[in-house]
Amino acid sequence: MASVSNIRNFIHRAIHEPDSARQYRINPPPEGGKNPARPVRIYADGVYDLFHYAHALQLRQAKLSFPCVHLIVGVVSSELCAAHKNAPVMTSQERYAAVRNCRWVDEVIEDAPWVINQEILDKLSIDYVAHDDLPYAGAGTSAEMSDIYSFCKDQGRFLPTQRTEGVSTSELLARIVEQYRNHNYDQKLAKIGHEELAFH
Template identity: 60%
Template sequence: MVQRDENSANPAEWTAEEIQAYTRRVIDGLERKPYKLNEPPEDRPVRIYSDGVYDMFHYGHALQLRQAKLSFPSVHLVVGVCRDDVVERHKATRPVMSMTERCEALRHCRWVDEVIPDAPWILTDEFVREWEIDYVAHDDEPYPGIDGTEDVFGFLKKQGKLLPTRRTPGVSTTEILGRVVERYRRGDLDRKLEKIGRSELISRFYSRGRRSWLW
């Protein structure tokens, strides 16, 4: 089996065997991570947790969940979804999709076994114990907390519970929103808006007068 470079390979190309081999290398300390990763339980499915906003659910989200689900031969994947107002408080904008819509999109993802609505923005040791989580799947870059914490995943790394997953290059919710705005500015969406009875949103109407909605 050819070993791929985790930093350059597209996660979509990784097979289940390659994902599990990578996880094994992390557990064995062969990936030179500055933290340990525990051995998985052998008498039951491994319980893995991943959380996020998952707005405008796209293939980058799905591939991250796929990595988590395929990290071991038997995995129960639990996914937490943050509430709309919590997202707005931390990201300065509300999601395009409501929490109910985002949860429903995740329930129809083949890799997801269980969805937790109103998940906490910052994980705690108590939450991890309550849901009997063996690993939390996330990329392993340090994430500073608003309270000055150097890395909100630090306690998971110390406990050997941070399962590193890799981001998919070239896709994000922000990037997709940028595409929509760009197409709107060009007027590419005008015919669609007129067809669905939303002519008041057509770009040429917004661009008239003192107020311009062409950002």
């Protein structure tokens, strides 16, 4: 887990020492970023299905990017996720609660939009949108966007975070399916009264 100084050094370099591999600029933080009266307002968004430590570490990076941060997390609804990606395992309310109970989160926006727009930036007074900086394609969007965060990058409001390797919701789902196919859940399913779900 990265130290606070490592997180802030990474952000400082990203803002003040542009990398040729990064095709966007990042605005300097507002002057009040060191003053609790004017925290830096950072927005992160996602599905947060099967909420796990990589999710928490990404939110930790966002929260600790500057000395004083108000972290807002947008969580998309199950209906919206199913329309653009695939249906999550956890319900909308379960995912809202999981994120709300993460220690780094100050505020949760339920039923967040799939793609951030000017309206939400203005409404929430967002200084930065935090996400890892690999292009995130907008599958299912009207324009089939190559990167749904390009809007924020163009405004200098995108704040890169570093991915945690070795765990993801997709990886966890693959592990669950493997365990299921190996009959490792048969006894559990029988115990909770769902013998009919055992793998055959």
